[in-house]
Amino acid sequence: MEVDLFQQGVDLMLYGMGTVFAFLILLVGAIHLMSLIITRFFPEPVQPEAVVRMAPAAAAVVEPRLQAVIQAAIDKHRGK
């Protein structure tokens, strides 16, 4: 009976640890695969959009100011 219990404990440890490691190693592979598929075939449309939107936004910050300066210069010139 006692040997039996010990045997059960050993079994539980080996199978248990084995399963935990096997499952999580499999999960590592599955995550890599998933990330690869998603980043390659279904890239986030938001990401490039954000980059594209950022560029004109950055440009726009400079442009109106520059435009205002130019406009002011022209106005001043015409006002003369």
Next chain:
Amino acid sequence: MEQILKLWTESGLAQVDAGTVVMMAVGFTLLFLAIRKGFEPLLLVPIGFGTILVNIPGAGFEAAPIYDAMGHLESPGGLMYYIYNVGIASGMFPLIIFMGVGAMTDFGPLLANPKTLLLGAAAQVGIFVTVMGAVGLSSLGILDFSIRDAASIGIIGGADGPTAIFVTSKLAPDLLGAVAVAAYSYMALVPIIQPPIMRALTTEAERKIEMVQLRPVSTREKIVFPMMLLGLVAMLLPSAAPLLGMFCFGNLMRECGVVDRLSDTTQNALINIVTIFLGLAVGSKMSADKFLNWETLGILSLGALAFCIGTAAGVLMAKLMNRFSETPINPLIGSAGVSAVPMAARVSNKIGLEANPQNFLLMHAMGPNVAGVIGSAVAAGVMISMVSGF
């Protein structure tokens, strides 16, 4: 006169015995630890108070309903009886809490660095070594644990309260009080238990290792991940499906972005309500006959052992991975492989900052931390499917 005598025999003073007094003292101790020392107060306040309530002699909080021979209800039974049977015997409360934990979990750091899952696996070594410890004590005739008891004690090493309660309610309901108290107390003690082990197993140079910044993870990956995990569990390990299924459900609600109201309820109101009743129900199992014995002492010490071994195994695994990995891995994040989210990750961060004030490990440690949740749920599934036959 007869009335007075009846009132006296029903009073607490007349019915009290040493066991209930000691258990009420245990309840007050838990309250003290929670309120004064700040040990997991969200759980230990309800558990402590539940312990006191259920040990009031004659109050019948834990009484089962009584039916007469005709099937008519004679006495409806006590509050705790219903809370326990509805919530814990059925496994419902731990699962709802797991759903809430899923809704609170960000898998981003894990998806950015999937190999940290191995740390979550390594830290589960503590669970199984402790099973061996319990079986060993039993074989030597020191204490009397069955294999079901041993499995329930081992799961304390998973450092995951709901998982421990789920497994114990299925395998060894009699030990529930002791196992739950041990699990939550040790989770509260993470910042005290882990650092000495982490320092002992790492060198100063290793603690200073800075890790490469994690890549950003897209929303799509975060949405697909819980469904993929669920698929894998369903195919390979259905016994872990209740825990991980609810976990994935909660996480999907969080990440999909279209049910923010549900996600908000799950991670706040619902989990709080369930925590109250879970604590009370665990407290209701803290009766003198089940708690005041040598087995409880064994459970408390084996639980601490499980915790230490899990921490050590995680750190050693991280050292091993650091040796073979292209990108450096700081061994300190290994200890976060025991679940205890987010406390274990914070401990890794803190010890890392001590060695190198520029080294922020928190996000790196969150990967193994959530991996530990998955790992202990998988371990729980294996134990339930392997042991429940006996």
